[in-house]
Amino acid sequence: MDTARIGSNPEPQPELFYQATGSEVQLFEQADRFGMPVLIKGPTGCGKTRFIQHMAQRLGRKLYTVACHDDLTTADLVGRHLIGADGTFWQDGPLTRAVREGAICYLDEVIEARKDITVVLHPLADDRRILPLEATGEELQAAPGFMLVVSYNPGYRNLLKGLKPSTRQRFVAMSFDYPDAATESHIIQHESALDPARADQLVALGNAVRHLGQHDLEEAPSTRLLIHTARLIAAGMDPRQACEACMAQPLTDEPTAQAAIMDIVRLHFAEPGQVEARKKIA
Numbered sequence: 001m002d003t004a005r006i007g008s009n010p011e012p013q014p015e016l017f018y019q020a021t022g023s024e025v026q027l028f029e030q031a032d033r034f035g036m037p038v039l040i041k042g043p044t045g046c047g048k049t050r051f052i053q054h055m056a057q058r059l060g061r062k063l064y065t066v067a068c069h070d071d072l073t074t075a076d077l078v079g080r081h082l083i084g085a086d087g088t089f090w091q092d093g094p095l096t097r098a099v100r101e102g103a104i105c106y107l108d109e110v111i112e113a114r115k116d117i118t119v120v121l122h123p124l125a126d127d128r129r130i131l132p133l134e135a136t137g138e139e140l141q142a143a144p145g146f147m148l149v150v151s152y153n154p155g156y157r158n159l160l161k162g163l164k165p166s167t168r169q170r171f172v173a174m175s176f177d178y179p180d181a182a183t184e185s186h187i188i189q190h191e192s193a194l195d196p197a198r199a200d201q202l203v204a205l206g207n208a209v210r211h212l213g214q215h216d217l218e219e220a221p222s223t224r225l226l227i228h229t230a231r232l233i234a235a236g237m238d239p240r241q242a243c244e245a246c247m248a249q250p251l252t253d254e255p256t257a258q259a260a261i262m263d264i265v266r267l268h269f270a271e272p273g274q275v276e277a278r279k280k281i282a
């Protein structure tokens with residue numbers, strides 16, 4: 001299908017690094033044990049996708065990922081009849097494949113999808129664990145190991161698009177946020193090979209920019225954004241240039257907000273000349 005980014009992991013992958021920030025791993029394992037679906041909420045780039053990839057590996061399950069959007073229809077998830085050389089044939093969508101195979105189906109930004117998909121999610125997300133395929137007349141019982149996981153960013157939520165209580169109450173819910181400073185620095189070091197001192201500096205800078213708040217920025221700098229910045233710094237780029245390219249510019253188009261971010265950057269990463277001068281004075 002062409003309207004959704006859909007991925008699966010058919011080949012065994014090298015173990016993905018995931019740094020737990022609480023008891024999310026145990027909670028997910030318990031939800032899996034009881035066949036309960038999981039809802040993960042949290043801001044962009046805080047580790048939701050990485051966590052699910054990690055859990056799929058840990059539980060030895062195949063993972064189907066669907067990036068939801070306005071035009072995503074039930075047929076995109078469940079499947080549709082296609083026309084081939086030998087006539088029409090049915091092609092399973094990613095949700096149906098996951099149900100048949102006992103895999104994990106992850107619907108990223110589920111509130112972006114059209115409301116009608118809740119019709120297929122509801123019987124799957126409660127004790128029935130069934131997927132009715134209207135087009136073929138089948139009613140699939142989810143194979144053991146099937147798990148439905150959905151995520152959304154509460155910051156993007158609008159009144160029209162919130163999940164209905166009858167949907168929400170079917171899920172075990174977890175709330176993700178940016179990790180504490182020591183954990184975030186550890187993640188950055190692992191993902192970028194930046195040295196610990198600079199990673200700590202970058203985290204302090206990230207937290208200072210996060211304190212600018214929603215008046216100045218639509219969304220706070222994510223762990224992902226800090227990792228991008230760290231990679232450029234670790235590769236030898238001037239930290240202020242890296243911060244401008246990976247932080248100030250992606251965060252906002254407002255010149256005043258960009259200037260405010262760069263003021264904070266200069267406080268955390270002095271120009272090389274200033275560092276030398278400070279060393280001499282000291």
Ligand SMILES: Nc1ncnc2c1ncn2[C@@H]1O[C@H](COP(=O)(O)OP(=O)(O)OP(=O)(O)O)[C@@H](O)[C@H]1O
Binds near residue numbers: 021047187
């Ligand atoms: N706890 C963590 N352990 C390991 N890596 C992490 C963790 N949190 C964030 N990361 C890093 O941050 C990057 C972004 O995280 P991820 O893609 O999981 O974000 P997300 O919450 O799914 O964002 P979005 O909602 O925008 O899709 C990951 O690729 C990974 O490098």
